[in-house]
Amino acid sequence: MERNDYTRSIFNGDQGIVLRVALRKGELRLMAVFRRGEGYVAYPLDSLRGSLSLSYAVSVHRSQGSEYTTIALVLPGQEMRMLTQEVLYTAITRARKGVLVIGQRDVFLKGIQTRIQRACRIGRRLQQSGP
Structure with a gap:
């Protein structure tokens, strides 16, 4: 819609x-x-x-908050910085019963090993703002 x-x-x-x-x-x-x-x-x-x-098809981002009986996760043809552990977790946890991963094993494994690196420095900002 x-x-x-x-x-x-x-x-x-x-x-x-x-x-x-x-x-x-x-x-x-x-x-x-x-x-x-x-x-x-x-x-x-x-x-x-x-x-x-x-x-x-629906992107992983678009599928957040949704649930499906089975999903097919189509991986990119090569390693990508955007394919992270968090993205894979989000994709896989959309499925209630089954997941079909389509792609190369090494791309999937690299994605599992890649974590999102955040550079927000919120801890330092809070300390600088005082009590």
Whole structure:
């Protein structure tokens, strides 16, 4: 979802799935289905056109706060400074049941060994500000 729809309680960033739903009299209709609590809500796809964009994959950053049954983690083709232990932890902990890692073993291992180095110096700033 790309914009808020307060009347339907669906909001920018909400993810759903488009399904062909059988209605009465055998009519098939495309519906956008979103998880709500323990159940689902469905809206006619036509009524949401212009508010939706297709999503075939989600970045680790985008997936924060979400949970999936199974994830496929696609690693970059070579080592990257952005592939850190923290990023891998975030990615892997999105899955409830299974993780499929696609990529080179050495890239994965290097990512596990790479920690984010923060240069905020907050401790020194607090000491300088006094009691």
